[in-house]
Amino acid sequence: MTSLQFWKPGTVGPGSTLDRATETEGNVIPSAPLSSSVSIQVARERLPIHKHREKLLYCIEKHGVVIVVGQTGCGKTTQLPQYLYEVGWAADGNVIACTQPRRVAATSVAGRVATEVGTILGDEVGYTIRFEDRHHGTKIDEAHERSIYTDLMLGILKKIRRKRPALRLIVSSATLDATSFLDYFTAGNSPDEAAIVSLEGRMYPVQVAYLQEPTSDYVRKAAEVVWSIHLQQGPGDILVFLTGREEIDRCLEELAELLPTLPRNAMRLTLLALHAGLTTNEQLRVFEPAERGSRKVIVATNIAEASVTIDGIKFVVDSGFVKIRTYNPSTSLSSLATVPVSQASATQRAGRAGRTSSGICYRLYPESAMDKLSPTTQPEITRTDLTTPILQLKSLGVDDLMKFEWVSSPPAESVLRALEGLVAAGMVGEDGRLTVVGEKVAECPVEVNIARMLFMSKDYKCGEEILTIAAMTAVQDVFVIPDGAAGALAELERRKFTAEEGDHLTLLNAYNAFTRYGRAASWSQLKKYMQRFGLPLESCEGDAKRLRKCLICTRKHNFARSPEFRVIHKEAAFRLGGFHEMEETKKTQIRILTEIEPDWLLEHGHKYYDKRTGASVSS
Numbered sequence: 001m002t003s004l005q006f007w008k009p010g011t012v013g014p015g016s017t018l019d020r021a022t023e024t025e026g027n028v029i030p031s032a033p034l035s036s037s038v039s040i041q042v043a044r045e046r047l048p049i050h051k052h053r054e055k056l057l058y059c060i061e062k063h064g065v066v067i068v069v070g071q072t073g074c075g076k077t078t079q080l081p082q083y084l085y086e087v088g089w090a091a092d093g094n095v096i097a098c099t100q101p102r103r104v105a106a107t108s109v110a111g112r113v114a115t116e117v118g119t120i121l122g123d124e125v126g127y128t129i130r131f132e133d134r135h136h137g138t139k140i141d142e143a144h145e146r147s148i149y150t151d152l153m154l155g156i157l158k159k160i161r162r163k164r165p166a167l168r169l170i171v172s173s174a175t176l177d178a179t180s181f182l183d184y185f186t187a188g189n190s191p192d193e194a195a196i197v198s199l200e201g202r203m204y205p206v207q208v209a210y211l212q213e214p215t216s217d218y219v220r221k222a223a224e225v226v227w228s229i230h231l232q233q234g235p236g237d238i239l240v241f242l243t244g245r246e247e248i249d250r251c252l253e254e255l256a257e258l259l260p261t262l263p264r265n266a267m268r269l270t271l272l273a274l275h276a277g278l279t280t281n282e283q284l285r286v287f288e289p290a291e292r293g294s295r296k297v298i299v300a301t302n303i304a305e306a307s308v309t310i311d312g313i314k315f316v317v318d319s320g321f322v323k324i325r326t327y328n329p330s331t332s333l334s335s336l337a338t339v340p341v342s343q344a345s346a347t348q349r350a351g352r353a354g355r356t357s358s359g360i361c362y363r364l365y366p367e368s369a370m371d372k373l374s375p376t377t378q379p380e381i382t383r384t385d386l387t388t389p390i391l392q393l394k395s396l397g398v399d400d401l402m403k404f405e406w407v408s409s410p411p412a413e414s415v416l417r418a419l420e421g422l423v424a425a426g427m428v429g430e431d432g433r434l435t436v437v438g439e440k441v442a443e444c445p446v447e448v449n450i451a452r453m454l455f456m457s458k459d460y461k462c463g464e465e466i467l468t469i470a471a472m473t474a475v476q477d478v479f480v481i482p483d484g485a486a487g488a489l490a491e492l493e494r495r496k497f498t499a500e501e502g503d504h505l506t507l508l509n510a511y512n513a514f515t516r517y518g519r520a521a522s523w524s525q526l527k528k529y530m531q532r533f534g535l536p537l538e539s540c541e542g543d544a545k546r547l548r549k550c551l552i553c554t555r556k557h558n559f560a561r562s563p564e565f566r567v568i569h570k571e572a573a574f575r576l577g578g579f580h581e582m583e584e585t586k587k588t589q590i591r592i593l594t595e596i597e598p599d600w601l602l603e604h605g606h607k608y609y610d611k612r613t614g615a616s617v618s619s
């Protein structure tokens with residue numbers, strides 16, 4: 001592994017001053033790390049937002065809209081709702097509702113606020129995300145929103161405030177363009193309608209380091225940086241930002257391959273993925289503390305970028321890229337593009353460190369590239385298909401789109417294209433209002449075309465199949481086709497499902513096969529990994545190196561208990577030369593192989609390790 005050359009701005013050489021120099025923004029609160037012995041109340045009072053409590057409450061009383069700008073981690077998300085609750089804004093049946101654009105933030109922040117309030121999640125503090133509702137008698141509510149809907153919601157709330165002046169709206173961020181929001185809310189209203197409150201102070205310092213030279217492969221570089229942090233730096237977990245699931249898997253595989261080379265006395269590494277393709281429970285695993293003697297590495301997409309606190313994160317590795325959806329209204333086609341992040345995103349990512357102790361953010365690009373990044377990310381509403389959002393607006397009674405006050409106006413062509421599509425599909429009538437079908441479709445939490453397909457399937461008597469297809473299109477790629485030789489094999493596997501009629505029926509075939517094999521997650525997951533490493537599932541053949549890689553991956557993805565996995569275990573033990581040899585060389589494999597039944601090991605002439613007594617047993 002080559003040594004990594006990072007350059008701290010303002011220093012004479014790369015790397016050397018990283019431990020001393022800090023990029024301080026605002027006031028740094030030089031307090032000791034919050035240990036569990038420090039009471040929650042004391043911890044809350046130490047947050048930078050605390051000394052602004054009275055000012056904030058005064059402004060909220062006086063102005064309809066308050067725009068709060070404060071450094072990442074200063075306490076906006078977790079404290080503001082509690083301040084409101086404490087002074088009685090949730091009395092008389094009122095609700096304090098907070099929106100978060102991501103599930104993982106909504107659920108984890110709700111959990112944290114419930115702990116701080118001293119209540120069970122779902123009582124005073126709860127959350128609602130799609131398909132999951134945990135609030136009964138809730139006073140403080142976290143609701144999941146997508147960022148295009150954040151824009152729509154602000155427009156609607158501005159409208160509602162004119163009818164319900166008692167309603168209060170707080171918009172908060174570390175990287176928001178506060179004056180443009182102020183202008184938006186005061187336009188057409190009294191100048192007192194909105195006010196900006198700036199909170200100075202940040203929780204702990206975060207140093208920022210840049211690569212000296214640009215890298216051509218940021219995924220590999222990310223793995224290298226993680227590895228050198230692990231070998232060279234003291235304790236603290238690591239959060240890596242990449243753009244999507246495939247990159248995350250590749251980075252984790254590169255790290256998994258390095259694990260056997262860890263020195264005997266080194267701290268272990270726990271590898272975790274975090275992306276939108278995981279279930280809520282799988283996502284929440286990243287919040288569990290690492291085992292004793294182990295450092296947690298979380299490789300994530302930008303879903304971990306804002307509002308999230310993962311206790312223990314000291315190091316952030318930022319690839320500098322993000323995958324965004326763009327829409328071309330001329331062709332009505334959407335596509336995903338990997339683009340450089342904005343400066344605001346880079347700040348948010350760095351802000352994931354420095355929350356429960358000081359931190360370091362390693363940006364995988366030279367400092368000179370930072371100035372070329374655009375200051376903020378283009379709002380989603382300006383680059384997305386508006387069919388579903390416009391249908392939603394109409395279902396909320398906003399019929400005249402020309403009069404709607406957009407926070408950022410979408411391109412006229414996108415609005416026109418969406419309206420044309422809705423009229424052609426019979427969801428919007430000539431008068432611009434929703435038809436009966438339109439109303440039904442607007443009730444469905446899926447895209448317009450999918451909802452329409454679902455309703456029509458009844459007439460064609462294919463409801464069940466269409467339901468499956470609708471569900472399959474809602475998840476990310478179900479087929480994983482890697483590069484290289486393993487990819488050719490994976491492609492052959494995929495073709496077993498291919499239908500002449502097109503991708504939708506191919507997805508239906510894949511789902512039906514999954515059902516036939518008992519709907520075991522292990523069937524599809526295992527198949528995926530066997531394919532990735534060029535190993536046919538049926539025979540478990542393959543050379544030792546590929547088998548070993550596959551084993552590490554299967555272990556990482558936690559489906560070690562499936563029957564197929566046991567077959568592979570046995571096969572692996574046999575092909576990799578047995579337990580004894582593994583004990584000499586690879587720690588990771590030892591842990592994997594201890595799950596094999598002792599009888600089988602003895603039968604095949606291997607020793608086995610008795611977990612209870614710690615002794616090796618041979619036949």
Ligand SMILES: Nc1ncnc2c1ncn2[C@@H]1O[C@H](COP(=O)(O)OP(=O)(O)OP(=O)(O)O)[C@@H](O)[C@H]1O
Pocket residue numbers: 047070071072073074075076077078079112173174203306307308309310311351354355356
């Ligand atoms: N789950 C948690 N475990 C430990 N500490 C936490 C947790 N959640 C929040 N904190 C503490 O509370 C502080 C404030 O977090 P909060 O999310 O309210 O900040 P914020 O100002 O909203 O940040 P951002 O702008 O990044 O969303 C964190 O810096 C951290 O010290």
